[in-house]
Amino acid sequence: MNKQDILQYFDKYHSDRYKAYSSSIMSEKDNYFFMAKGDKEKNLIIFAAPDLTNKFEGENLEEKIADENKLAIKKCYLNHLNLSLLREIFPHLNPSFCGIRASFGTGDRLGIATPAHLQAFLGKDIFPILAQQSVREMARTERNWQKVLDDAIWGCFEAGYEGPFGADADHVKNIKELKEAVDCGFTMFTVDPSDFIRNDIEKLGKQELDQLYNQIPNCKEIKKLYLGKSYKVNGKELIFDDQSLKEIIITYSEALNHVLRCYEFLTGYKKEKFDLEISVDETPTVTSPLAHLFIVLELHRRGVDFQNLALHFLGDWQKGIEYIGNVEEFAREFSLHAALSKSIGGYKLSLHTGSDKFSVYPIFSRETDSFCHIKTAGTSWLEEVKVIAMKNPALYREIHRFALENFEKDRASYNLTTDLSRIPNLDEVSDNELASLFKQNDSRQLIHITYGSILKDKDDRGKYIYKDRIYKVLFDYEEEHYRELSNHIRRHLVLLVSI
Structure with missing residues (x-):
């Protein structure tokens, strides 16, 4: 028997209960595996x-x-044991190293988006980071590293994908979290040292700055390495003077x-x-650009081999909406960052909060010669909730009202300019118009940042109020789910013009 025979036999005798994903079938000798x-x-x-x-x-x-x-x-x-056995038989189901090449991360908060994400990557020479989740996201979705990775790999299997992909343990802040991610098989680690970055420098006087500086071990040795050094980048001279250094x-x-x-x-x-x-x-x-230069030179001096560097670029980078700021000013400053990266070499620039920043993608791609990494997450969740609005308007209305009640609590950990008063009154929006709310920034951010509250809310009996129904709608309308999501991610990818 061959693959076609197996699928025909299964369809003949089991199609009353199951529908096979024909693209998923794989064989090893005379053994056949597929998803239904x-x-x-x-x-x-x-x-x-047997x-x-x-x-x-x-x-x-x-x-x-x-x-x-x-x-x-x-x-x-579709559990961990069975997936582990499957990965032993088919090694391509294991995540792998990316290195210095174009890459794109597709965070998946529900764990069912990978087949749609893979559709978006078709024909694009971009390395997909298919398992990507931060510690904060996992806490809010009640998932863990193993669940995130397993869900992405099952998605690869369903889609019949045999190419390489990565697994990013995102915004990891300590060694305990790193160890857990390593143990689960992740291949990429985004170390977030933001808890150790001082943000009050502009408020400090000279005496306070000098006092802090003198408390830093080896500060004088570091100063000798950089003070007075100048670097020419794109015709501009970057100089470490005493104050800036x-x-x-x-x-x-x-x-x-x-x-x-770490x-x-x-x-x-x-x-x-x-x-x-x-x-x-x-x-x-x-x-x-001067801080960028210092960070990279110091990391290299200390022997840290890193592939990606995510900086806080000029402008306002808010979740799930377009870039806020002067695009021309961003382009001018980013050209310096990109030139620095090319000049030093060995790493690529990474754009976080990359969802829906369509105006800057061509700049990012052009200036880096496409050697860049883009990270998205919440935009996939938004497309999934949009499908809820399209296919089960009553459920969406419940979710929307619940999100309004929880917005002030949930916005605390985000940089937002959301104005709830600009969101249309839900009672005045027809069912057919609900999906149009996802074209409005305030509505998008309302749903974007309340995902944790929505997914975790339970009734008095401990039953999820929204989560199970969300999964059911997306399961029942899988074709629409995959289509809407893949089209949206594809819109991101095609704007990386030179890739």
Whole structure:
């Protein structure tokens, strides 16, 4: 029997209960594996010798003789044990190292978006980071590193994807979190040292600055390395004078020490090659080209091998909406950052809060010659809730009203200019017009930042009020879900014009 025979047989005898994803079928010798969708869940289906199927958890559907060999047909659960066995058989289901090439991260808060994300990448020479979640997101979605990675890999299997992909443990702040992510098989680690970056430099007087500076170990040795040094970039001269150097050292020295500690842990603990991203974007301090230069030179001097650097670029980078700021000013300053990166070499620039920043993608791509990383997350969640609005307006109205009640509480950890008064009165919006709310910035941010409250809310009996119904709608309308989401992510990718 071949793959076609297997699918035809399954369709003939089991199509009353299951629909096979024909693109998912894979074979190893005379053993066949594919995914199928039932009324309420998806399953791994195995046509194989009983000694192999017995290793997987599930229930036997039937046994048959094919080509004089005994075959068991087993319906298996999409759990971690079964996925681990599948990854041993098919190594392409394991995440891998990306390195210095164009890459794009697709955060997936519900864990069901990967097949749609992969559709968006078709024909694009961009390395997909398909498993990407931050510690904050996992706390709000009640997921963990293993669940995030497993969901993405099951999505790869469903889609029949056999190419490379990465797994990013995003915005990790300590070694405990790094260890957990390494143990689960992540291949990329975004170290966030923002807790160690000083944001009060502009408020301090000269005496206070000098006092802080003199408390920094090796400050004089560091000063000797950079004071008076000048670097020409794009026709502009960057000079470390006494004042600017002191301020930069005070701002970033402890953060760089933290990055070094994390890097030393990773190199000692993780045996396989990994991508390292340094993120200094989640701080009020805009990263100047001079600070960028210092950060990179110091990391290299200390032996830190990193692939991506996420800076706080000029402008206002808010969640789920377009870039706010003067695009021409951004382009001028970013050209310096990009030129610095090219001049020093060995790493690429990364854009965080990259969702829906369509006006800056062409600039980012052009100035970096496409050697960049873009990170998105909440925009996929927004597209999924938009599908809820399209297919179950009553449920969306419940979610919207609940989000309004929780917005002030949930906005505390975000930089936002959302004005709830600009959101149309829901009672005056028809069912057919609900999806248009996702074209309005305030409505988008309302749903974007309240995702944790929405997904975690339970009734008095401990039953989820919204979460299970959200999953059911997206399960029932999977074709629409995948179409809307892949089209939206594709819109991001096509604007990376030179990729």
